[in-house]
Amino acid sequence: MWEDIAWTLGPLAVLVGMIVMAYRIEPHWIAKDASRFITVAQEIDIDGRAVSRRHEVRVAFVPEGGLLVSRRALMxxxxxLWRVHAKSPDPPRGRAVYLLSQQPYDPMGYLLALRVPATSKVVGQLDALLPTPA
Incomplete structure (x- = not known):
């Protein structure tokens, strides 16, 4: 009897563990010329509250100094078009979080929190797009 319970709960525990691990993995890819990359982003409101869950996005650097962010939704x-607005001073460990504002700027619109690994090649490019303090 205990053996039957163990054979039922064992695979179930492994399945739950695999689902948790798959959810924690964040995709990140960079093109060879570093002009495009894939990462994770989340929409937030002007008060800093999350409006949506994290989504995989494709980002391309635009020559005018902006970012073209594309998100697939079903079909x-x-x-x-977004601009780098700020960089988080205290991001999660091993991550760099950039706050993007939509172009043209909408004061009542959503902001986008873009998460990239702190050691990524695009961190330098995103830092270069930060507005200079006045």
Missing amino acids: RTTSK
């Missing part, structure tokens, strides 16, 4: 892809 369609939505793309918007």
Whole structure:
């Protein structure tokens, strides 16, 4: 009897563990020329509260100094132009978090929190796009 319970709960525990591990993995890829990358982003409101869950996004650097962020949702892809607004002073360990504002700027619109690994090659490029303090 105990053996039957163990054979039932064992695979179930492994399955739950695999689901948890899959959720924690954040995708990150960079093109060879570092002009495009894939990472995770989350929409937040102007008060800093999360509006949506984290989504995988494709980001391309635009020559004018912006970022073209594309997100796939079922059958369609939505793309918007964003600018780097700020960098988080205390991001999660091993991550760099950038706050993006939509172009043209909408004071009542959402902001986008872009998460990249702190050791990524795009961190330098994103830092270069930060506005200079006045």
